[in-house]
Amino acid sequence: DIQMTQSPSSLSASVGDRVTITCRASQTISNYLNWYQQKPGRAPKLLIYAASSLQSGVPSRFSGSGSGTDFILTISSLQPEDFATYYCQESFIMPFTFGGGTKVEIK
């Protein structure tokens, strides 16, 4: 199985901050990488697919980049509704695996 490692596991930030979350795959996965946002008590919601494609309806302050083994999710200007946990997921090979999550908290 491909191991997906996210860093940091948690971070504190203020509204308006630029936030970056890193995801590393244990082997190359091209751009087969998706990002999800999960709020407490809710299901994960797709933000980014194929490493850099923004899902319809997702604010443009979210962006994704990377290829191969290293990927980044960027929130250009953190908004109050963005405080949540973020997960990466590889879609290169089954079983599809998820990262351990990055919890974004209010500073």
Added chain:
Amino acid sequence: QLHLQESGPRLVKPSETLSLTCTVSGGSISRSSHFWGWIRQSPGKGLEWIGSISYSGNTNYNPSLKSRVTLSVDTSKNQFSLNLKSLTAADTAVYYCARRILYNTDSVHTNWFDPWGQGTLVTVSS
């Protein structure tokens, strides 16, 4: 807008079988570019993909669960189901159903999960 809703028991005894159903509304389950799957989330193991099924019954399972999992689909009801047998406390989790979208072009073959159901907490306990 597509909506998925899980249904089934919230409490199951050890060694028994869990049966969950996902009802799809707002669209047909019979699309060749879609698979329908199950993902669970527990504090100990995070998010774990269980398996997926197409409308025609083609299945993919996580090898770690394959011996205990069966997925099925009922296109007449726009539903798909999960059976997980020989339960232990380690199977306690929130179970989500989700659509897996397949995107294929000449140069790109990828997939992602969207949307997800709201999830149902299943507790395995006597």
